[in-house]
Amino acid sequence: MSSKSVMALVGSAALAFYSSMAFSSKYNFQEPQSVIAQDIYDQHIWALWICLAIFVGVFGVMFYSIVKHRKSVGYKAANFHHSTAVEVIWTTIPLLILVAMAYPATKTVIAMKDTSASDITIKATGYQWMWGYDYLQGEGEGISFYSKLSTPPAQMANKEPKGENYLLEVDNNLVVPVGKKIRVITTANDVLHAWWVPAFGVKQDAIPGFIRDLWFTADKPGLYRGQCAELCGKDHGFMPIVVEVLEQEKYAQWVADKQKASAAVVTTAAVGN
CATH class of the missing domain: 1.10.287.90 (Helix Hairpins)
Structure with missing residues (x-):
């Protein structure tokens, strides 16, 4: 084997090794x-x-x-x-x-x-300092909720050990099905924010009075974390994003449970009036 062939093989092996090992690097x-x-x-x-x-x-x-x-x-x-x-x-x-x-x-x-031909459209609204989600089109249409940081205050005050997902956990995950094209419309209620989930390669500014959009299709189920990526005030570092990707059957069940809970709230409010 010629020296050039050896060098080509070594280079290819080095490229494959580096590319595979790089995933595990925090950098x-x-x-x-x-x-x-x-x-x-x-x-x-x-x-x-x-x-x-x-x-x-x-x-x-x-x-x-x-x-x-x-x-x-x-x-x-x-x-x-x-x-x-x-x-x-x-x-x-x-x-x-x-x-x-x-x-x-x-x-x-x-x-x-290219956000056309999406299966589900969700509006993400940035607030100081949380996210609001409204399912506008597709399976889950009509579902709305807020998503806030759920890291215990004791951890932030160094009174308890910090958890694995410190400052990257929320009370209500954004839930989507695997393999579906998800369009996310971004806007804001007060100041500039940015919706960023690096595992999906998406980041879009959320601007008061303006509508921007992005899309992604998740390859496999799991929890994927992101953050607001635009300096938005004193608690900018405390408004994480968690996207929960489910299999289609589990997503359909989640939608049914959410819609049932919303209907129960409406019924209770009507009875109270």
């Missing part, structure tokens, strides 16, 4: 749980490898030139003004690299903005 992106998040992650990793290749190439040539063309070994400095061919090459190569990186990134951005 890396969260493991992707949607198509968009996977595209973002893949492009992030490839961009880093491209940067590494450029770094090695540029500094490799620089240090080679410094060592091999130093005065102490008798090398005479070249005397020239410019080379049109070299200038064309060092302009064309970066241009091609940028186009190669921009093309998949542009496709992903366009896909991120």
Whole structure:
């Protein structure tokens, strides 16, 4: 096997090893749980490898030139003004690299903005300092609730040990079914907020008086956590987001339970009046 083949195999193995190990690093992106998040992650990793290749190439040539063309070994400095061919090459190569990186990134951005043909539409309203959710369209239509931080005050006051999901737990999770396209409309009641769940690769500002939107399709059931990502006041760090993804049968049962509870509240209120 030639040395080039060996180097190619080693490089491929290193790429696979790094890409698999990176998921477990707290300094890396969260493991992707949607198509968009996977595209973002893949492009992030490839961009880093491209940067590494450029770094090695540029500094490799620089240090080679410094060592091999130093005065102490008798090398005479070249005397020239410019080379049109070299200038064309060092302009064309970066241009091609940028186009190669921009093309998949542009496709992903366009896909991120396509909120059409959604299965369920939910409005997320930012408040100081909690989220309000209204199911506007699809299975669960009519369900509304608030979602607030549920971390015990004793933990925040350092009177109890901090839990595993310290400041990332809420009293009411946003519940969605797996494999369905979820459109989230964002707005705010008071100041700027931002709805951000990194595992789905989504982040959208919530602006008072304006409507923005995003979408995601969760790949598998589970709990996925996010936070408000726009400085919104003294308790900005205390308005987490928890998305609970359920199998379709469990989601249907959750919807039925929520609607039944809402009907009971309405009936009780009517009787009281």
